[in-house]
Amino acid sequence: MKIAIVGYGKMGKEIERIALNRGHQVVLKIDENNINEISLDNFKDVDVAIEFSAPQSAFSNIMMLLDYKVPTVSGTTGWIDKLELVKERCEKESVTFFYASNFSIGVNLFFKLNEHLAKMMDQYPNYHVLIEETHHTQKLDAPSGTAITLADGLIENLESKKKWEKENSDSQDSIAIKSYREGKVPGNHKIIYESSFDKIMIEHNAKSREGFALGAVLAAEFIKDKNGYFTMDELLKV
Ligand SMILES: NC(=O)c1ccc[n+]([C@@H]2O[C@H](COP(=O)([O-])OP(=O)(O)OC[C@H]3O[C@@H](n4cnc5c(N)ncnc54)[C@H](O)[C@@H]3O)[C@@H](O)[C@H]2O)c1
Structure with a gap:
């Protein structure tokens, strides 16, 4: 699977390590220094984007990724007052989004x-x-x-x-x-x-960030060919 990592900080780096270990390719890494690389052209071959950035940037990143029809997993916290707007888009358009406040x-x-x-x-x-x-x-x-x-x-x-x-x-x-x-x-x-x-x-x-990062990569594998809004309830069937 071709993965783009949006937010290449502590979590982004751990997600990259786990994604590579699971045989995926990380084709794009975005952080605050290259946000201009979030473009339709750069994302056209991406299977799933994994977004772990910052409270102030998550919503606009996610909206752009959904505009480009890129299935997106996000674990960024501090913006969920706007989560309903993303859910609405998943209901009305054929876009895919997975959110968990905690992926462990x-x-x-x-x-x-x-x-x-x-x-x-x-x-x-x-x-x-x-x-x-x-x-x-x-x-x-x-x-x-x-x-x-x-x-x-x-x-x-x-x-x-x-x-x-x-x-x-x-x-x-x-x-x-x-x-x-x-x-x-x-x-x-x-x-x-x-x-x-x-x-x-x-x-x-939590003993480390590994459990969060593995959950995010499993979520990416889970949504790759699906449409709609998903949470850990669907992934874990609990
Ligand atoms: N859901 C979970 O399981 C889980 C687990 C751990 C952390 N988190 C959350 O994930 C987020 C990131 O955590 P972290 O510890 O990796 O933080 P971090 O500060 O180490 O990394 C954040 C990264 O986002 C980048 N960034 C800033 N603005 C950006 C923008 N506009 N577009 C793209 N990237 C941008 C920064 O350059 C940095 O690389 C936080 O909100 C944190 O609370 C969630």
């Missing part, structure tokens, strides 16, 4: 565990729920896209919770997400339920 298989199992635990905890409102996430100091967005997906899983399953907020939240109907930025941490997430008697906690810690 372990994290996607953790998302399911979070929803299951929330369903159980819904009967025990004396437990106060909180999300904590820790990432490396270069991360541009906070809270992480993964923490927002975890919060959405709680909101869907806890009757009393209607929204999430950054840091401390006094309001009964919102979930606080605390973000920490430390060293080179690839990504840690905790869901904490606390009562005056005890604490229940589930936690996922």
Whole structure:
């Protein structure tokens, strides 16, 4: 498969390594220094683009790639307020897009565990729920896209919770997400339920970026000959 990498930073480089190991060709690498190379001509022979750039650039990159009818996988976080517009294009036009706030298989199992635990905890409102996430100091967005997906899983399953907020939240109907930025941490997430008697906690810690990058390459292989909007639910059939 001929892959273009859009956003050739920490993730882009890891994706390249894994794509080459899986027998693919990386025919184009785009970062902030050569964005003018995103053109119809350069992308005409590309099978799939994998976009891991920055919160401020992802949406316009994705729109251009869809204009050129290039099936696109993106994991860039911090822009998902515009995700609905991309989904609409996938419904109305014959374009292909795969999005995951987290491509790690372990994290996607953790998302399911979070929803299951929330369903159980819904009967025990004396437990106060909180999300904590820790990432490396270069991360541009906070809270992480993964923490927002975890919060959405709680909101869907806890009757009393209607929204999430950054840091401390006094309001009964919102979930606080605390973000920490430390060293080179690839990504840690905790869901904490606390009562005056005890604490229940589930936690996922990524050991490296490899799990995210492998998921993105598997997603690229999955969408190559498909049309529409896809997520990890379709890839993992969970
Ligand atoms: N979904 C996941 O599983 C997952 C996992 C890790 C990181 N991420 C997200 O992926 C994104 C990238 O992470 P990273 O750690 O590789 O960041 P990074 O800062 O190391 O790399 C970003 C790259 O994007 C490039 N870039 C900037 N503007 C651009 C533009 N307009 N067009 C193309 N490229 C541009 C930069 O030159 C840089 O090479 C972040 O949003 C991060 O949160 C997602």
